[in-house]
Amino acid sequence: MNTVPQRHTPASPAKALTGWRVLVPRGGPWGDGVAATLRAQGAIPVVAPLINFAPTDDLPTLEKALADLAAGAFDWLTVTSATTVDVLFAYRAVIPAHTKVAAVGETTAAALQAVGYRVDLVPERDNSAAGMADQLLALEPEPRDILTLRSEIAKPVLTKRLIDAGHRVRSVVAYRTVGVPVTERIAHDVASGRINAILVTSGSVAEQVHLQFPHVPETTVIAAIGPRTAKDARRAGLGVDVVASTQTVDSLIDAVSQFALPHAEDEFRP
Numbered sequence: 001m002n003t004v005p006q007r008h009t010p011a012s013p014a015k016a017l018t019g020w021r022v023l024v025p026r027g028g029p030w031g032d033g034v035a036a037t038l039r040a041q042g043a044i045p046v047v048a049p050l051i052n053f054a055p056t057d058d059l060p061t062l063e064k065a066l067a068d069l070a071a072g073a074f075d076w077l078t079v080t081s082a083t084t085v086d087v088l089f090a091y092r093a094v095i096p097a098h099t100k101v102a103a104v105g106e107t108t109a110a111a112l113q114a115v116g117y118r119v120d121l122v123p124e125r126d127n128s129a130a131g132m133a134d135q136l137l138a139l140e141p142e143p144r145d146i147l148t149l150r151s152e153i154a155k156p157v158l159t160k161r162l163i164d165a166g167h168r169v170r171s172v173v174a175y176r177t178v179g180v181p182v183t184e185r186i187a188h189d190v191a192s193g194r195i196n197a198i199l200v201t202s203g204s205v206a207e208q209v210h211l212q213f214p215h216v217p218e219t220t221v222i223a224a225i226g227p228r229t230a231k232d233a234r235r236a237g238l239g240v241d242v243v244a245s246t247q248t249v250d251s252l253i254d255a256v257s258q259f260a261l262p263h264a265e266d267e268f269r270p
Contacts, residue, residue: 016257018042023190023198025050025205028089029114030082030107034199034249041253046195048186050208053083053175056152063091065147065172070094074170075144076136078158080104080129081202082111084149087174089115104132106248107201107225127247128228129154133161143167149174179208193217197256200224200240203232210238219262225252 020043024034027049035045056062069077070093077099079085085108087093095101100120103109105127109119121139123131136146148159148171159171189195190213198213200206200222206229209222216222222240224230226247230240242258244251 015042017253019261020044020196020256021046021189021194022256023048023186023195025199025201025209026082028086030085030111033110033114034253037249037253041257046186046189048182049180050182050212051083051177051202051204052180053086054178056173056175058173062087062172062174065149065170066091066093068170069099069147070096072096072098073145074099074147076100076102076140076146078102078104078132078136078146078148079108079112080132080148080150080154080158082108083151083177083204084108084174085111085115085117087149088112088117102132102136104129105226106246110249127226129158130161133158136162137165140167146170147172152176177204179211182212187212190220191215191217193219193262195220196262197221197223197259199252199256200229200233200238201252202229203236205229206233206238207236209233210236221256221259221262223252223256225249 022038022043022045024031024045024047027047031047035047038045077095095117101118102121103112103119106122109122112119121135123135125131143166146162146167146169148169150171150173152173156171159169162169198209198220200209224233224240224243227243230243233240242255244255
């Protein structure tokens with residue numbers, strides 16, 4: 001976990017988030033679960049989805065892939081984002097019992113489980129497409145049929161690695177990521193410092209935080225769910241105060257709980 005910045009002081013361990021208002025950047029079952037966890041820690045969650053998925057430009061290809069998935073055509077399904085889970089849930093996609101599911105990290109795994117899908121594999125060390133490829137290749141030395149669902153902007157790292165190893169891979173664009181404008185009230189609450197912490201769970205979320213909240217007070221704790229997200233956030237121009245020690249919601253909330261409840265100031269982040 002990153003060193004606690006000097007402008008924040010450590011909080012007491014019991015119900016450390018009592019009185020906090022924490023922005024949860026995604027809605028749906030995942031956002032509801034995060035909100036419940038925050039409430040258990042005494043916080044007031046503010047669920048404000050900053051991103052959503054838009055349909056792929058090639059719906060017939062996606063629908064055919066999901067139909068083939070339901071029919072049992074694949075040995076593995078790889079899921080590299082919680083947004084892909086939203087697509088699966090929206091289509092009420094059926095994953096047969098014999099088809100194993102690989103999630104890129106704990107956040108994606110939690111999103112799958114929240115809507116009733118099982119998870120067979122989460123990379124143990126590197127929660128990235130490359131890390132998933134490493135573990136899948138170690139588990140499956142023989143050629144398998146694999147469906148990789150991805151966003152329009154994702155680099156084909158996983159697909160290329162699997163194909164190079166001899167697997168039969170169908171790579172399908174599942175969605176396009178689009179920003180969701182927040183209400184004027186939430187924008188004001190962020191600018192005024194009434195929102196005490198913002199959870200950043202992906203590079204796309206980081207971009208929207210930077211775009212929609214140009215004046216975030218220095219006192220507002222910005223927490224990234226992992227090193228990769230923190231790197232993407234900084235690349236997008238967003239300041240990061242703390243990085244979760246593991247890429248899970250519990251770890252992310254624990255990272256925020258290391259701080260004392262901040263108070264609004266007149267200073268703003270660049």
